[in-house]
Amino acid sequence: MSEALSGGDLQRLRQLNVVAALRVLRAEAPLTVTELAKRTGLSRASTEDVVRDLLGRGWIGEVSPTAGTVGRPARRYRFRADAGRLLGVDIGGHKVLTVVTDLEGDVLHQARIPVAPDAGRRERLQAVDDCIAAALAGADTTAEQIWATGVATTGLVDGTGKVMLSDSLPEWTGVDLVAQLRRIVRGPIRVENDCKLAALAENWRGVARYAKDVVFLLAGLRTGAGLIIDGKLHRGFANSSGEIGALPAVGWERAPEHLHGWLSPGEPVERVFLAARDGDRAALRAVRGYVRDIAIGTSALVLTLDPELVVIGGGFSRSADVLVEPLRRELDRWCLRTPEIRVSAFGDEGVALGAVRLAVEQVESTLYGDAVPAASLMF
Amino acid sequence: MSEALSGGDLQRLRQLNVVAALRVLRAEAPLTVTELAKRTGLSRASTEDVVRDLLGRGWIGEVSPTAGTVGRPARRYRFRADAGRLLGVDIGGHKVLTVVTDLEGDVLHQARIPVAPDAGRRERLQAVDDCIAAALAGADTTAEQIWATGVATTGLVDGTGKVMLSDSLPEWTGVDLVAQLRRIVRGPIRVENDCKLAALAENWRGVARYAKDVVFLLAGLRTGAGLIIDGKLHRGFANSSGEIGALPAVGWERAPEHLHGWLSPGEPVERVFLAARDGDRAALRAVRGYVRDIAIGTSALVLTLDPELVVIGGGFSRSADVLVEPLRRELDRWCLRTPEIRVSAFGDEGVALGAVRLAVEQVESTLYGDAVPAASLMF
Known part of the structure; x- marks a missing residue:
């Protein structure tokens, strides 16, 4: 030269x-x-x-x-994947789930704390602190060793990590999760909506690993969606994609009522799926009613995007054997082409895994700088 | 070396x-x-x-x-943009529109032949032949000079250029447009759905030129949609994206009935928009009914994708001054965030322009080979 x-x-x-x-x-x-x-x-x-x-x-x-x-x-x-640690946090309606991983995202320790759906903001944030402390202790890790943190939360999240809007947890709107986590860990902190992160997890290590266009359905006490388009998480112009459930005609709000109608007060939802599996007619009717209601919104997503896959994740995915066939039949009714339906293998841990993926992407952008788009890394 | x-x-x-x-x-x-x-x-x-x-x-x-x-x-x-010629063909329900352009897509001559909506397959294909002949003659161009041809058609199109399904033109299902055009022109022929191509035209040279995520709404005697995601036309796994109108709850099928209800038999649709502009109450009610029906499906698309822009194109876009405000109000009702609404400047010529863009992309992939993705070309 x-x-x-x-x-x-x-x-x-x-x-x-x-x-x-x-x-x-x-x-x-x-x-x-x-x-x-x-x-x-x-x-x-x-x-x-x-x-x-x-x-x-x-x-x-x-x-x-x-x-x-x-x-x-x-x-x-x-x-050396063990040169540093990552933290993934899932703040849900019913629980906080925290994982400490190595730099490749392999889980070292996981902690879980149940939270009542009607818990206030302070109580929920306390559970977040406690759950992080438990995961760090279990992984024999200090807060200083955490290179990056990914946080999943219900509700829409703005660019700074604040919750803009949470329908299911009213006290949650406006909470500044970056500021909350900053008190505990160093390094970059990224916050994202839980459905989007669960979709990301499926595309990273789950059943949608090799798919380009995916509709991910979070099926649980709430129903939500996350979209993978052209191999990437689709966030939207104001980070508000996948919110088809906001349309009243779609019926996602009322869908779980079919299940609750069958249950005695206080019974866990799994009971109705178990009964349906055993052939209980009323339970089967309840499940069918639930599926009918989530199918309209799912069909709207499918007709819009024409994805390769629909992935069912979230709490109810453990009972997917009684959900998949009725869902396929409903999609056949409404869609021009019913995509393949797959069931997440992550159960209710997919969201936390997506939060870990967010932390991995953060580390990659730090290690590799802006010159290398994260999507092109063989990881 | x-x-x-x-x-x-x-x-x-x-x-x-x-x-x-x-x-x-x-x-x-x-x-x-x-x-x-x-x-x-x-x-x-x-x-x-x-x-x-x-x-x-x-x-x-x-x-x-x-x-x-x-x-x-x-x-x-x-x-030399004039080293060759491109052909763009729009086969619609009511007309065939054909343009001959130079290699940059600048229009040299345009021809239009009206076709009755209930015309059979043979009659419509004859109009296509005649319209291409008229455009070639008008542009003083021989069929041999055409480097590539883009064809837009109603209905879903498969990978080989066959119409898989056309709701609005039943006799059209199964027609092989590549074979039809091959009789007339040399060079590659690409066929695509009309709504998708109109969306492509807006992203190429229209009001969505600098937008990454766009919901394009074809508003006319039929209602359809095309999606631009991350700066590219989103086709979907089986080229069936944007088909939200297939969902009965969406009401796109019945939307134009509001307008027809106001019109006397045989009157052109523009009359109701003119009357609404002049403050005719019944016409205003008809327009509002139409907008209410297209707004549900548009909201479903917006809630799914959270686009930067909604673009109104198609035949009714010339009357957009009476459509935009009611549509914005309806979207405000249903959407978490109402995107900016823009009106196409192409009127009913956007589809043909999108067909031209398809031909331009074909020439680029021929000139530059597979090594260079079309999206990266500064064009």
Whole structure:
């Protein structure tokens, strides 16, 4: 190179080299410096420089040589997913669920605290604090080790992490979750609507992993939706996509009443699904009424987007065996083409996993900078 | 370069050079070889080679030197939009509209033939043939000069250009438009649903030019929708997106009845809009009834996607001054956030313009090959 580079240029170049090496090391098995140089296209000197840098930061580690190697083996390096920790928080109507994970999003510890649906703001926020403390303790992790936090909440969330509007939890509207979490953890904190994050989790590690266009249905005591379009979470212009349930004609508000009508006061909802599975006619009618009501809004989403998949998640997904067939029949009634219906394997933990994914994306944008769109990373 | 290149490598390299030069020449003012070499990063020798090639093919031309230039000016070259022609065809319920354009999509001649809504398949296809002949003659163009053809039709279209399903024109289901057009023109022929293409036209050259997420509403004797998501036409898994009108609760089928109820038999629909504009109470009620019916489905689309814009196009958009305010009020009733509403400036010509855009995209993918995604072209 004949032209002189400025200090800024050199730093930028070095940063690009670090990004290139990290991407390769995260995606592949442990590599030697020679292999890493080949994969990244960097010179050997630059590669050695980058490896020294990453070892110093603790982001990569040396792997012990494989047994049976003859002679003195070359050192191999890998990305250290345990160099930091992530926190995922799901603040729901009935519970708070918190997970501590490594930098790849693999769960180290999970804590859960039930909260009454009619609990006030203060009580719910206290449960959030307690649940985070429990998860950190269980994972033997200090708040300082958390690199990034993802938070899922019911309601619409604005760009700063404030809850703009919550129908199901009236006292929740206006709560500033970033400020609340900032008291506990360092590092970036991102907040997002729970249905959107559950959809993200399915596209990341769930049953919608290889699908481009997905309607995710959160089926539980509330009904909600999250959309994956062209392989990405679709947020909308004001982060308010998927809110088809706001349309009265859609009947999502009243849908669970069919189930409650069958139950005795205080009985858990699972009872009606169990009874339907056992062939109880009244329970079957209740389930069919519920499905009829959620099917109109689901059909509106399907007719709008023509997705490859509909994924059923949320609390009721554990009872999906009695839901899927009636839902398919209803969609057949209304839709031009009924998409494949799949059931989430995450139960009511999908939302928290989506919150973890948000934290992973945050770490990626920190590690790799703006030059690399998160969607293009092989992760 | 120390390694020898194979013949295939050389050809590929040459193709990449041609693509690089074409992209620059299409996006910019006329350039000299020196300027083109600088912009593309090619060597002077390679640039001269490419320019010779493109001149030979007729894709670029030499521009006359500007008056007042001192000394012998360097030759300047520009992309020749008139090197070929494109054909856009809109086959609607009431008319066939055909345009011949240059390679940038600028219209050279337009022809229109009215068709009765109850015309059979054969009669409509004859009108298509006649209308194409009229547009070609008017543009002084032979069928051989057409590089690519875009066709818009009512109904759902499959991947091969066949109409899978047409509600409004029953005899139209199953018609093979590619085979029909192949008899007349050479070059690639692409067929797409009319609402989708009208949405594409707005995002290309219309009022939604700079918007990422758009709900386009085709308001006319039929009501339909096309979606732009993340700056691209959203087609869906089976090319069936935007079909919210299929849901009976949505009321799009019955919406125009409000207008017909006010009209005397045989009167054109515009009459009711004119009367409403003049303050006729019964006409205002009819328009309000129409708007109420299209607003539910529009709200379903808006609540699903949370778009930046709603664009009203189609035949009724010329009367949009009496439609927009009532529609905004209805959307305010149902939507969490009412997007900005804009009115198409294309009237009933937007669909044909979208068909042209389809032909332009086809030419781009031919010129630039698969290596360059059409969306990334500065056009």
